[in-house]
Amino acid sequence: MATSTRPRTWHRALTFWRRSIQARVVVSTVVLSAVVVCGVGWLLLQQTQRGLLDHRVDNVLTEVNTVVADTNRQLEGSLSASTTANDQRTQVVNGLIARGASRGFTVVSPQALGSTAEFDQGAIYTEGLEVDKSVPVSLRQHFGEVADTAWTYTRISQVGHASVPGIVVGTQIKLPADADYYTLYFLFPLTEQQETLGLVTRALVTAALLLLALVAGITWLVTRQVVTPVRMARRVAERLAAGQLQERVRVSGEDDLARLATSFNQMASNLQRQIRQLEELSRVQQQFVSDVSHELRTPLTTVRMAGDVLHDARRSFDPVTARAAELLQTELDRFETLLVDLLEISRFDAGAAVLELDEVNLTDVARRVVDQTQVLAQQRFTHVVVDAPDEPCLAEADVRRVERIVRNLVTNAIDHAQGDSGVSRDVVVHVAADEHSAAIAVRDYGVGLRPGESAMVFNRFWRADPARARTSGGTGLGLSISLEDTHLHGGWLQAWGRIGEGAQFRLTLPRRAGAPLRQSPLPLVPVDAREAVG
Structure with missing residues (x-):
């Protein structure tokens, strides 16, 4: 049930999209506005993120420089109190860890200079910090020897907590006890900047949605002012086309x-x-x-x-x-x-013509008409043959009118069966039927029709060649009456012709009266025509 409902929903949606100018204008405007807003929002977020990070990096580097300067002054004043390098390092790092606890950063100090693999057992760091995950290897490699202060972005990992983005700054201090350099890593989280960026993002998304809703509303109102009169004019035009000639469009304003x-x-x-x-x-x-x-x-x-x-x-x-x-x-x-x-x-x-419907066998109709026109065909040295299947070709129709149509088509074919060479060829009456329709096609091999004459041949008193005599005594109204009879049945009467190849007239009737016609069981272009063979 759901699969059958979905195609109908899509069909209704596509139909509405094709027919509604207002919907297309609103959707197009909203989509274009969304693209512009997304582009501008992305640029704003990039600028905001860059500004927040640059400001944070400047503050971090300033603070690290301050901490290092204070540490160096502490080391210069504690030469007598610290007798060994390990004691001096432990005292300095513990002081930095305590200071970082109040200032919001963590500290790592490896034992050996330039430890670029895992930190050694003698490393001192803030409790709970996963130092191997938090300090990038590239920064450790940078401090494999004496180097200047450097920094990079990282993710700070702590035991039992999710990692957070941060900045790690590496620097070196020289201990007076052994005059050797020791690396210090300061890790500053970017949690506050991340929250600020998230707040800005949510604000931009909310503003963008409100802006798009406002753009959609304004576009809908503007297009409504234009589309509503057009829709009214369309409805009036449809009623005019239906015959309600008194309908008029309401006029308001002077625009x-x-x-x-x-x-x-x-x-x-x-x-x-x-x-x-x-x-x-x-x-x-x-x-x-x-x-x-x-x-x-x-x-x-x-x-x-x-x-x-x-x-x-x-x-x-x-x-x-x-x-x-x-x-x-x-x-x-x-x-x-x-x-x-x-x-x-x-x-x-x-409009006084009515049908007397009955079950009609078109094969019998074709054979009766051929018998009735046999004398005329003999006078024109023409032989009329019927090509019909063995089974009956039935249709609900008025037998008198159908017989008149076929008789007009056959006599017309006999009149024009003689070609430019003066030699008459056979006229073939094809009969066929399918599940929904039945048809009779009358094929002659005479003078044929010029381009455009297949639509004019059903006009009253029209002749393809005005100088040609009506040998059958026709009045010039036969094909016109045949077309009216066909329309009365809800059928098709069509003509095909080519100069030098003859012509074919095809009558197609629905098998059931009032049923719509979708195709004919016989082709309009004969199978022996050059364009059909080609």
């Missing part, structure tokens, strides 16, 4: 955003006025087409009756009059078809 809102409202008003004009014009046009189509049916019926009489009696006429009667009959058939198509287009425009 640039207010002027933008005013311009947006003016644009919306102009669009509303123009859309209403277009709707009125479209309504008038639709009404005109519908009225004309209906009104023409009565005189067409009368003319049809007279034409049928003349056509039936044409054998008794002279050849010219008989030919005129035949032409009249042909044009009356075309005129009647045009009226039917205009009525169908007017129903689509008025």
Whole structure:
């Protein structure tokens, strides 16, 4: 359950990040501010640490010099009291240890000069101090012979306590008893400086967090003043796109955003006025087409009756009059078809077209259409074949409309099956289906389509070649009606074509009415096309 919730959470977070300008601006500002604050804080801490350590080193060296000077004066005044070098060394070191206990430092005095390994058994040092861990070997090596005062950083270890950072200063004194030099190590802890640095660090971190919170709040407030009007304009634009043309952006103030809102409202008003004009014009046009189509049916019926009489009696006429009667009959058939198509287009425009759904086998539809167009194909010396699987290709559809779509595609393919060489090739009707969709593709090898014409071929009364005659008696509305029928089913009607390679029209329908289409079981580009092979 947790693994399934996490991807949804990430998806919602990413969606919010992509869609929210305010969130991106706030986060970007806070991140950049954090980088700057961290950089400045690090520099301040480095400067503070260096200053504290430098000041502590100066104080330590001053104190060591004072202690050594006092020790030398003590040795000069106690020559008669100390008879041996060991007694003088013991007296001096014990005094320094006692002094260090009150001054906050510890003392180490090895027995031999320059002990660079472990301290010898005769070393004298402050009780509890782990001298081998506290005095670095490098400093011991420095005092392997007579040398000047030197210091270094170290960690002071005491028995039963954690080690603490510190400074160790090494120096040498000369005992009057044997006129030899003895090394003294003074260890000063940096506990106070460490606490001060920690306090400064906590103060800087607290100040940085407060500063970042303040920057985030200020950025959020500033971006809110800009983003809120933009969001309001977006919501109004979405409602306008949904058809609520009366929506307007609320205007407050006289700044640039207010002027933008005013311009947006003016644009919306102009669009509303123009859309209403277009709707009125479209309504008038639709009404005109519908009225004309209906009104023409009565005189067409009368003319049809007279034409049928003349056509039936044409054998008794002279050849010219008989030919005129035949032409009249042909044009009356075309005129009647045009009226039917205009009525169908007017129903689509008025939104009055409805589906009568049923389980349709597209293979049977394709075969019926091929049988119906066989005479036309023979006239064009074209053979139409069906390429379909053995199992049924079923879809919930209006069989009358689907059959009309396929018939328009097949007759259109027959019209254009003859190429530039004048030789007609077969028209192939492919049928296929998958789990979610079913499709019919009509492939011809005629003149083809130029680039860009695949989108224009479904326009009303459009012809690829205006000089080309409609041999099948088409009205120029067949593909437009087919596209409307396809949209009514929630399907796709697409075209592909190349000059010299022919064309292919593909109809894709969902297997279940109302289901969304994601892919087609047939490719739009034919498998035998050069671009598909390449």
